[in-house]
Amino acid sequence: MKKAMLAALIGTSTLLASGTVSAQAKPEDVIKFRQGVYQVVGWHTRTMGGMVKGQIPYDQAEFARNAEIVAMMSTVAPHAFAPGSDKGAPTRARPEIWSDAAGFKKVMDNFQAEATKLAQVAKTAGSVDQVRGQFSAMSKSCGACHDNYRTK
Amino acid sequence: MKKAMLAALIGTSTLLASGTVSAQAKPEDVIKFRQGVYQVVGWHTRTMGGMVKGQIPYDQAEFARNAEIVAMMSTVAPHAFAPGSDKGAPTRARPEIWSDAAGFKKVMDNFQAEATKLAQVAKTAGSVDQVRGQFSAMSKSCGACHDNYRTK
Numbered sequence: 248m249k250k251a252m253l254a255a256l257i258g259t260s261t262l263l264a265s266g267t268v269s270a271q272a273k274p275e276d277v278i279k280f281r282q283g284v285y286q287v288v289g290w291h292t293r294t295m296g297g298m299v300k301g302q303i304p305y306d307q308a309e310f311a312r313n314a315e316i317v318a319m320m321s322t323v324a325p326h327a328f329a330p331g332s333d334k335g336a337p338t339r340a341r342p343e344i345w346s347d348a349a350g351f352k353k354v355m356d357n358f359q360a361e362a363t364k365l366a367q368v369a370k371t372a373g374s375v376d377q378v379r380g381q382f383s384a385m386s387k388s389c390g391a392c393h394d395n396y397r398t399k
Numbered sequence: 400m401k402k403a404m405l406a407a408l409i410g411t412s413t414l415l416a417s418g419t420v421s422a423q424a425k426p427e428d429v430i431k432f433r434q435g436v437y438q439v440v441g442w443h444t445r446t447m448g449g450m451v452k453g454q455i456p457y458d459q460a461e462f463a464r465n466a467e468i469v470a471m472m473s474t475v476a477p478h479a480f481a482p483g484s485d486k487g488a489p490t491r492a493r494p495e496i497w498s499d500a501a502g503f504k505k506v507m508d509n510f511q512a513e514a515t516k517l518a519q520v521a522k523t524a525g526s527v528d529q530v531r532g533q534f535s536a537m538s539k540s541c542g543a544c545h546d547n548y549r550t551k
Contacts, residue, residue, distance in 0.1 A: 276442075279438050280442045282435065283434065283435035283439050283442070284438075284439060285435070287435050287439060287472075289432075290435070316475060323439065
């Protein structure tokens with residue numbers, strides 16, 4: 248994905264849960280959507296993690312593809328937390344997501360920034376050593392949200 | 400997303416379920432991932448459908464964003480059908496996905512083509528009338544798979 252497009256996606260996704268559909272959707276549908284987004288994030292992050300840990304041979308194109316998908320999903324995620332979607336189906340989302348909206352936005356923005364940077368770095372990374380640092384930075388940005396806004 | 404990048408993504412995604420991780424993942428994890436992908440597809444398709452039907456005001460940038468996400472997910476979907484993921488968790492995937500792999504690939508390729516075209520058209524569509532035809536074409540490509548490869 249080119250920078251301009253990614254920037255445009257990020258621009259719209261910073262409007263937390265402002266989507267026209269999320270405002271109308273049932274809480275249980277928002278929760279399913281949200282969990283779907285994180286299934287996609289988790290799947291591709293695990294693939295990259297496998298390469299970083301040496302469990303899977305490093306493949307530049309495949310790593311970059313995975314990073315690209317996570318970067319796009321990082322722009323989608325903020326749309327998946329419509330107010331009211333704290334219940335209606337089993338969810339690990341903590342109330343602080345809504346009661347501390349500014350704090351939550353900060354960690355989500357950071358996830359976007361780190362995921363976007365990883366996708367950029369991965370485009371030309373000839374070896375796994377060249378993505379290791381930024382993969383770690385992105386993983387930390389995931390953890391910052393999990394630690395404070397997700398039940399254990 | 401620029402054409403070149405989308406073409407690159409499509410290039411890799413035509414390798415049905417060839418992902419290094421999907422080969423190692425547990426069937427239930429593949430199923431969760433698959434259902435996650437389709438939650439993301441469904442969410443954004445419903446938003447676009449709402450605009451096409453006049454239930455939601457047409458917003459060019461928002462429609463284009465949704466189309467872009469579905470286009471990317473259409474490249475991800477083929478990775479979510481690893482052999483063996485026909486069981487292990489509740490799934491509506493029919494055995495024909497694997498027994499008729501060539502037929503399945505055809506409908507998946509068509510979904511990619513139509514979703515990619517919609518994303519292109521949506522970039523510059525000043526009115527909902529300009530996306531209506533291609534949205535319909537993409538929806539039919541979804542239906543072609545649902546009719547033959549998904550249980551009712």
